[in-house]
Amino acid sequence: xxxxxxxxxxxxxxxTRPQITVTWENPVAENGIITKYTLVYSYTFEGQxxxxxHSTNGxxxxxxxxxxxxxxxxxxxxxxxxxxxxxxTSSKQVPVYSKYGFHVSIVLVVMVVAVVxxxxxxxxxxxxxxxxxxxxxxxxxxxxxxxxx
Numbered sequence: 001x002x003x004x005x006x007x008x009x010x011x012x013x014x015x016t017r018p019q020i021t022v023t024w025e026n027p028v029a030e031n032g033i034i035t036k037y038t039l040v041y042s043y044t045f046e047g048q049x050x051x052x053x054h055s056t057n058g059x060x061x062x063x064x065x066x067x068x069x070x071x072x073x074x075x076x077x078x079x080x081x082x083x084x085x086x087x088x089t090s091s092k093q094v095p096v097y098s099k100y101g102f103h104v105s106i107v108l109v110v111m112v113v114a115v116v117x118x119x120x121x122x123x124x125x126x127x128x129x130x131x132x133x134x135x136x137x138x139x140x141x142x143x144x145x146x147x148x149x
Contacts, residue, residue: 001027001078001079001085001086001087001088002024002025002026002027002037002077002078002079002088003024003025003026003027003028003088004023004024004025005022005023005024005075005077005088005089005090006022006023006024006090007020007021007022007073007075007090007091007092008020008021008023009067009092009094009095010064011095011097012097017066017067018066018067018068018069018094018095018097019064019065019066019067020041020064020065020067020073020075020092020094021062021063021064022039022041022062022063022064022065022075022077023061023062024037024061024062024077024088025061026061026079027079027085030079030081031081031085032081032082033058033081034058034079034080034081035057035058035080035081036055036056036057036058036079036080037055037056037057037058037060037061037077037078037079037080038053038054038055038077038078038080038084039053039054039055039056039063039075039076039077039078040052040053040075040076040077041053041054041065041073041074041075041076042073042074043067043068043071043072043073043074044072045068045071052065058079067094068094069094069095069096069097070094070095070096071093071094072091072092072093072094073091073092073093073094074089074090074091075089075090075091075092076088076089077089114135114138117134118135
């Protein structure tokens, strides 16, 4: 059974989608010469399970594949000599991303903060122009950060 199975999520960048990179090590007790590793990765959406498979040679210890944000992926991998050996499994949750590549949770936090600030300013009687200038400053900072990406 392959050891130290790890799944690493890589955020989207530019025109690339998010990916999971799977890494592993060879079994402690090899039962012969390993000819290949076979991995199956899957996710379930609206009750429908989707699976894909891939085989690598016996000297390759990583594989990357594109993923969908918000999905839980499960990866199962086994080593093969003359016949398949026992498998090991690991799972990883992929974050939800916006079309700009950052986590949707960041956008939600900013929106909640903006609403709280608006409510507080109304209660404190701060003028409408001050509130408008505040939100314009936030919008300018957000646009500048998007341009940096």
